[in-house]
Amino acid sequence: MSFAAGKPTRLLLVRHGATALTPEQRFSGSGGDDPALSTDGRWQAASTALRLAELGPVHAVVSSPLRRCRETAEAAAQQLELRVSLEVELREADFGAWDGLTFAEVRERYPDELAAWLAAPAAVPGGTGESLDAVTRRVEQARDKLLARYPGQTVAVVSHVAPLRTLVRLALGAPPESLFRMEISAASVSEVAYFDDGSATVRLLNDTSHLFEDPRI
Template sequence: MREFIVEADGGSRGNPGPAGYGSVVIDATTGETLAERAEFIGVATNNVAEYRGLLAGLRAARELDPSARVRVRMDSKLVVEQMSGRWKIKHPDMKPLAAEAARVLPPGQVTYEWIPREQNKHADRLANEAMDAGKRGEQWNEGASRAALDARSAGAPSVPESSGPPGDAVAGAAKAREALSRAAAERTTGGAAEASLPGGAERTVAEAVAKPGANTGDDVRAGRAVALSTAGAATSAPAAAPTVGWGAAPDLGAPATFVLLRHGETPLTPQKRFSGSGGTDPSLSDVGRGQAERVAAALARRGTVQHILASPLARTRETAGIVAARLGLEVTVEDGLIETDFGAWEGLTFGEVRERHPDDLNAWLADPEAEPTGGGESFAATAVRIAAARDRLVAAYAGRTVLLVTHVTPIKTLVRLALGAPPESLFRMELSAASLSAVAYYADGNASVRLFNDTSHLRP
């Protein structure tokens, strides 16, 4: 009996956003590529795109030999665990896709194996080619893919293959610019180019391991922000158009700028307890009110905020009210800015949740579709809600500077979406009480993160 390996992947530039999948069928004995499949599928989530890639790979394997054994290899823990029967499928978009995948071949012929992303580059490349084709208003075709491979093997510079779920247009342009810069530098120096910001300035970033949505800020790992060198690229290849992170084109106009303020401390904050929208609604502590006064003074000195919107919860409305009184503005309540509902975990510490609900917690840490115990809100659902609120507010406040007084998960989600970062990045951001962040949204759809977790106004 023949044996095939199916490798599949999918991605969404926005999650949800423009999405595509890629899959490849490989002869398990010879390692020969037998079939490739890829398609741009319109707006979808990463998980939907991954399931569509799985379906395409299984169907291609069936066309080659319906009696063959198939070993599916994917870097999506979610799909592998769900299709292996170890995780429940709760999301309504996932259930019909999983059921359809289970019917392509008899269950006894198919096994599933998780692999690291770096071992799934073939399918990842196809998925990105499909999304690139969709951006051009086309569909992927195998001939174009082969031509691109031939160009790479001949030494032409290419955009690096994605090492994570695809990002938005800003991230994609940055990758292309990085590839051009590296190729130019290696041709002129014979080695790797050093990455630097214009003017030689360097920036550092802190990468935290705090759990998103909860007040569980633990260790912070210092890291260096990888910047791109543009020196020499213009002489060897056409320069990529500048993205908003480097300077917007003058005809884009003023962006809608969201200044993101996390509310001040509540009695639960120093205890590092989950505090979402599904439990008690604590007010600010004395410390939290003092923090709100200090951030109000800092914003008054800057003098740029024109509107104030707040989540409907007490701690955000109280913080916003203190700032509004100092700035002479009114507060508008925006329901879309509310914190995630943490279900039965509300009021518990991370350690208490691990002790009482270990399986649910492990699933939540691994799968953005997983809900907290007791029917809380998944991070995937939060992201859909936050993206809808973002789009509505960007349209309503074009060219204006708006203070959004909200919570940990909404702020991290807005930053993640602006960067085109994968869902797991939520676990790698530290966000302090009464901290300020900022994202600018331009008319061409690009976003630029301008500030993150600034607490300088809280220092004595």
């Protein structure tokens, strides 16, 4: 495959740092509580800010409006001497009644509903949640706005597991089931480059190399 000439638009995809729910791998969507970063999450955010500076120059920082992302983005913006722009379409999926539960708890309480969600992107989680099809539509809108707003520039995009997996999946042209085969760790960095001809390439996935040294030490 050949790519169009010219400087690509780079999206540096950052998952927010850890919250109290992260170590227990609980569903934490946009329809439940809005937790802050934990102590570990705050140092992860500081480390990620330094990593973004290495991958730059970064021209803009754009974040989901949820608190854990805003706090992660603010650490990056301070390091990069930029301001944070909020994009509501980058929020996490709404998991309905599953919010706050572990995967094992959902499997025990809602086995049929979970099986449907894993099998079909149109399935609605937690009774009143948001399907992966709906997440994909709004993430596509957010991506297209960023590409139009920042052509040829590098943008740090601070978001959540579902939106970030979706951006990678769309760049790869992979099927919906690939969402469940990607690891997007807390405070990880991935990168997608977009070219003028509409093509995209994934350059980095789930980089956590910056998290092995605590910046507080």
